Amino acid sequence: MWSIIGHDWAVDLLQAAVLHQRIGHAYLFTGPAQVGKATLARVFAQALNCQSDYLNNRPCGVCRACKLIAAGRHPDVRVLTPELNSRGQPVIKIEQMRELQKELSLGTFEARYKIAILADFDAANANAANAFLKTLEEPPPNVVLLLTATETDALLPTINSRCRTFQLRPLTVPQVVEALQNQWQVRPELANQLAHLANGRLGWAVQAAQDERLLNTRHEQLGWLQQALDGRRPARFELADKLSRQPEELDTILQTWLSWWRDVLLLAHGRSADLPLINADQQAKLRQQADKWTADQIETSLTQTQTALWQLERNANVRLVLENLFLIYPKP
Ligand SMILES: [Zn+2]
Incomplete structure (x- = not known):
């Protein structure tokens, strides 16, 4: 059972590969954070090592291999995730890569394939990525490499070209609503609100449904944006100072603000019906701002928020970025 929500085309292709036993050495799943890349990689790993006799029944979900992979405890399926460096940023380090390569060279313990799932490979530093190229070019027999990445620009071109790439797109609002209601028993009203806010990322929606702090945090983040917009320079600088003291939160704060500017811009341009608002529960406030400012002001705010995110990823001074x-x- 390919218990995957959405991404039907990718499931079809992977299923066909299993059915016809045409398995590549390396696959790369790209797409926004929490859109389902890691889940798809894990289910594909199950299909590759499933013990069901029937190819079209893999992954069966009930055999020893399927269960161990689901629990992250299969001896032939190794998951490599970034570790935090001294600055608190996620990084895949050369030491991790060497250890993985050693393990891959040992061959399988019990399964058909030795599988490495390299999550968030865009977090690999240059040394680790270069070391990995060797494995990618001459993989040991029966090794299948499954990579996931959000930012493909950050990958070495050779990595892109040596993998079969699956570019996953955000899910639609109805797909997320349906999944939340049917599989996670979320009540309709909340499912609808979360599906809009998730902006196609089912993983986020599920997390928010299970942990109400996520919605509260979001509310607080939008509150800071309004506080900044309502304030003059001294108030804004005071807020920049306050927010710069929680640098680990800034990425999600700015992502939330970005979603706000995107919605204001959509309304200012007279959005088309097939582009739903992310902050659909705040329509009145969005409309008010879309009417108040010029399209130019709104667009500049959107692109500068994007630039700020970019600068923070590259370790710019947090407080200066916010003040700018x-x-x-x-x-106001
Ligand atoms: Zn199975």
Whole structure:
């Protein structure tokens, strides 16, 4: 059973590969965070090592291999995830890569394939990525490499070209609503709200359904944006100072703000019906801002928020980045 929500085309292709026993050495799953890349890689790993006699029944979900892989405890399926470096950023390090390569060279213990799932491979540093190229070019027999990545720009071109790439797209609002209601028993009203906020990322929606702090955090993040927009320069700088003291939160704060500007811009341009608002529960406030500012001001705010995210990923001074951003946001 391929218990995957959405991504039907990718499931079809992977299923066909299993059915016809045409398995590549390396696969790369790309797409936004929490869209389902790691889940798809894990289910594919199950299909590859499933013990069912019937090819079209793999993964069966009930055999020893399927169960161990689901639990992350299969001896022939190794999952490599980034570790935090001294700055608190996730990184795949050369030491991790060497250890993995050693393990892959040992061959399988009990399964058909030795599988490595390299999650968030865009977090691999240059040394680790270069070391990995050797494995990618001459993989040991029966090894299948499954990579996931959000930012494909961060990958070495050779990595892209040596993998079969599956570019996963965000799910639609109805797909997320249906999954939340049917598989996670979320009540309809909340499912609808979360599906909009998730912006196609089912993983986020499921997490938010199970942990109400996520919605509260989001509410607080939007509150700070309004506080900045309502304030003049001193108030804005005070807020920049306050937010710069929680640097690990800034990425999600700015992502939330980005979703806000995107919605305001959609309304300012007279959105088409097939593009739902992310912050659909705040329509009145969005509309008010879309009417208040010029399309130019809104677009600049959107792109500068994106730039700020980019700068923070590259270790710019947090406080300066926020102050610059607040200087560009429209004045009250
Ligand atoms: Zn199975």
